Amino acid sequence: MDGDDGLGKLRSNRLIPRGMSVVFGVFAALFVVAEFGFALSAHTRTVLHALEVFLFAVLAFGVLLPELLGKNRLKHFQKRALDLALLLYIFFELAILLWFSSPAASWGRIVFAAQVYWIVALLIAVVKAHEVLLRKNLPPLWILVGGYLALITAGTCLLMLPACQTGEHGPWEWVDALFVAVSAACVTGLSTRDIGSDLSVRGQAVVLVLIQVGGLGMVTYVMFVSFLNQRRMQLKQMLAWRDMLGLRGVGQLRRFIAYVIGITLTVEILGTLILAETGTSPALNTGERLWWGAFHAISAFNNAGFALQSDSFESFRGSSPVLFTLSVLVIVGGLGFPVLKEILGVRPSRMATFRRIAVELGWRFDTPVNRISLHTKLVLSVTAFLLCAGTLLFLIAESQGILMNQSLPDAAGQSFFHAVVSRTAGFNALNIGQLQDHTLFLIMLLMAVGAAPLSTGGGVKVTTLGVVYLTVRSMFRAREHVEVFGRSIPRQMVNACVALFAIYGMAIVLILTALLATQEGLRFRDLLFESISALSTTGLSTGITAQTNSAGRVILCVAMFIGRIGPLTVLWVVLSRAASVNYSYPQEDILAS
Numbered sequence: 248m249d250g251d252d253g254l255g256k257l258r259s260n261r262l263i264p265r266g267m268s269v270v271f272g273v274f275a276a277l278f279v280v281a282e283f284g285f286a287l288s289a290h291t292r293t294v295l296h297a298l299e300v301f302l303f304a305v306l307a308f309g310v311l312l313p314e315l316l317g318k319n320r321l322k323h324f325q326k327r328a329l330d331l332a333l334l335l336y337i338f339f340e341l342a343i344l345l346w347f348s349s350p351a352a353s354w355g356r357i358v359f360a361a362q363v364y365w366i367v368a369l370l371i372a373v374v375k376a377h378e379v380l381l382r383k384n385l386p387p388l389w390i391l392v393g394g395y396l397a398l399i400t401a402g403t404c405l406l407m408l409p410a411c412q413t414g415e416h417g418p419w420e421w422v423d424a425l426f427v428a429v430s431a432a433c434v435t436g437l438s439t440r441d442i443g444s445d446l447s448v449r450g451q452a453v454v455l456v457l458i459q460v461g462g463l464g465m466v467t468y469v470m471f472v473s474f475l476n477q478r479r480m481q482l483k484q485m486l487a488w489r490d491m492l493g494l495r496g497v498g499q500l501r502r503f504i505a506y507v508i509g510i511t512l513t514v515e516i517l518g519t520l521i522l523a524e525t526g527t528s529p530a531l532n533t534g535e536r537l538w539w540g541a542f543h544a545i546s547a548f549n550n551a552g553f554a555l556q557s558d559s560f561e562s563f564r565g566s567s568p569v570l571f572t573l574s575v576l577v578i579v580g581g582l583g584f585p586v587l588k589e590i591l592g593v594r595p596s597r598m599a600t601f602r603r604i605a606v607e608l609g610w611r612f613d614t615p616v617n618r619i620s621l622h623t624k625l626v627l628s629v630t631a632f633l634l635c636a637g638t639l640l641f642l643i644a645e646s647q648g649i650l651m652n653q654s655l656p657d658a659a660g661q662s663f664f665h666a667v668v669s670r671t672a673g674f675n676a677l678n679i680g681q682l683q684d685h686t687l688f689l690i691m692l693l694m695a696v697g698a699a700p701l702s703t704g705g706g707v708k709v710t711t712l713g714v715v716y717l718t719v720r721s722m723f724r725a726r727e728h729v730e731v732f733g734r735s736i737p738r739q740m741v742n743a744c745v746a747l748f749a750i751y752g753m754a755i756v757l758i759l760t761a762l763l764a765t766q767e768g769l770r771f772r773d774l775l776f777e778s779i780s781a782l783s784t785t786g787l788s789t790g791i792t793a794q795t796n797s798a799g800r801v802i803l804c805v806a807m808f809i810g811r812i813g814p815l816t817v818l819w820v821v822l823s824r825a826a827s828v829n830y831s832y833p834q835e836d837i838l839a840s
Contacts, residue, residue: 271302272372275365283449284408296358303361336360373397392812395432395461399808402428402457411450416441422797429804431457433811434703436552436673436786437777439793439800443555448538454553455545461811462549462580462703463511507584510591511548518544518576525568547576550704552673552786560676565657570664570676577672578634581698582626589623621734622710626699629709637666637693644686649677669693671704673786680789687776687789694785695751705784705810707751714744747814754782754813758806765798781806 278295281287287295405411406424423439430437431454440446442454523540531539539555546553556562563569579587642650642662650658661676668674669690682690697706714729718741721729728735758778766774773789780787781803795803 271306272365272368275299275302275361276369279362279365280405280408284405284410286410296354299361299365300357303364395808395812398457398460399425399428399432402432402453405453406446406450408449411447411453413445413447413450415444419445422800426800426804427454428457429807430786431551431553432461433784433807434458434462434549434551434705435781435784435807435810436546437781437788437792437803437807438553439795441557442553443557451542451555455542458549458551458553459545462551463507503584503588506588510584510587514576514579515541515544515548518548518572521572522569525572526563526566543573544576547573547672547674548580548703550577550580550671550673550698550702550784552668554674558678559674561678564661564676567660570660573672573674574664574667577667577674578630581671581702581704582630583699583702585701586623586626586699589620621732621736622700624732625710625713629713630699633670633693633696633709634663634666637669637689638663640689641666641686644683644689648683648686649681665690666693669785669787670696671698671706671783671785673780675787679787684772687772690787691776691779694779694783694787695755697783697785700814705814707747707783708814711744711747714741715748718745750813751782754806754809755779758782758802761802762795762799765802766795769794777803778806782810784810 275298278299282292282295403421403424406428407419407421412419419440426437426439427442429435442451446454519537519540521540522543523536526543527536527539542553542555545551552559554560560570560573582590638659639662642658645651645662646658650661653661664674664676670693679687679690695706696712697708698704700708700710713731714736717729717731717736721727729741730736755775755778758781759775762769762774762778763771769791773791776787776789777791777795779785784807792803
């Protein structure tokens with residue numbers, strides 16, 4: 248028995264120190280980045296591929312196999328499932344390489360498997376770094392901000408790689424790469440360069456990854472960090488998360504993250520297929536059509552507003568299927584995942600077949616929802632009002648302007664599209680710079696409101712607008728509580744919404760003042776529009792983004808970052824506030840007017 252234990256301990260010991268394996272991983276990641284971002288010769292690529300596979304082989308025989316052959320094999324199998332799968336796949340390809348007649352193809356697949364391993368290992372290292380930071384008792388909000396800053400830094404560096412640029416309009420400056428990285432990570436859509444012509448497919452892929460991670464990061468990242476930090480969170484905070492998401496237990500947070508990923512992939516895949524079929528030329532090959540559809544589907548669902556055309560979707564003004572698909576993707580992404588979950592949870596009896604399929608797929612969280620929550624009712628009602636009112640007012644405002652020569656159905660379709668995208672998406676099918684002043688003011692109001700909480704959109708949120716309106720209505724009705732749909736809204740949430748509304752207004756004033764002080768020759772109207780667009784992470788512009796100087800671009804970057812992090816900061820302060828005191832000061836009236 249003792250001999251077996253000694254053998255188990257010997258086998259479980261690493262042949263390579265942990266620090267050396269980290270060094271291997273860093274070098275392998277650098278090799279992958281070099282191949283991705285530089286135009287290398289065939290000989291250099293061959294050397295890098297050999298080094299990547301060699302490092303993986305050394306790590307496999309020095310770390311993976313000793314752990315898998317040691318004690319607690321089942322535990323190591325569970326922890327190293329991906330490593331083991333890639334290792335077996337490489338052994339399989341080596342067998343093909345040695346005994347069959349396709350060495351080139353097998354070697355290419357071996358290299359690809361090794362590269363996948365190093366990329367996944369890097370992602371796992373990032374997650375472990377978050378766990379380490381949580382053990383340091385750092386506030387999760389700080390970790391969230393650090394995560395966005397790390398994402399923006401990585402995106403900026405990748406966009407500066409030569410292979411990510413086409414050089415069609417000259418080389419990029421660091422401030423351009425920073426601006427595009429911030430805009431993509433904060434799902435805004437403003438850009439100082441033409442994404443379609445100035446970036447190669449690799450550069451566009453970097454932007455797309457930033458959009459996807461940044462769009463879902465507000466939801467999945469916060470839930471993930473909160474779940475990891477449950478042991479250190481107060482029960483009151485965890486219950487607040489549960490109530491806000493409409494879940495019945497704290498343990499369902501993990502399943503909610505899985506739901507977010509599942510619904511995102513489903514909607515984006517459907518959007519990709521529809522856009523690839525309706526929005527591309529038959530002259531393009533299948534890969535090009537799918538890439539065009541995927542880029543705009545992900546950009547629309549995440550409310551980013553990036554497009555591969557320099558004029559956004561002005562050339563698709565007459566394509567109703569494309570504009571309608573984009574509108575649906577933007578609306579779905581802007582409703583928020585708690586609302587989507589609850590909508591899909593309402594399953595009438597005639598949908599019994601769909602319910603059974605959903606249960607088999609693991610999408611059913613609990614028993615069917617019998618009552619729509621107040622949050623969902625408020626989001627749907629305010630969203631419907633903004634869409635209807637925005638469409639009607641846009642149509643009236645431009646009836647003697649840019650829509651004057653269009654038929655009523657076409658003008659109504661254009662008005663609806665811009666009422667949808669003006670709130671947070673940033674696409675445009677009409678030239679924004681040619682719109683009349685009162686139309687631009689309407690768009691500013693829509694941009695300021697934005698989308699719903701825990702969605703991919705920005706702005707002060709539709710619930711904030713709804714609560715502020717209900718607060719004013721309660722004041723005029725001399726009601727003590729803020730009430731709607733037969734429910735009272737907690738005072739702390741009312742205070743948070745009013746505070747967010749006021750903070751947003753002050754932020755607009757500060758950003759506009761900074762732009763007015765640093766930008767010469769640009770009109771006040773255009774700078775105000777740009778300020779609201781950046782802070783609301785909308786991405787619409789009257790065309791002055793590329794005309795701003797370096798100081799103006801940095802200011803806009805700060806505005807986009809604040810617009811993405813700010814609402815969550817206010818929410819986190821409300822959820823993690825200190826215990827209330829049991830005393831109050833004497834009251835005394837002041838003059839209000």
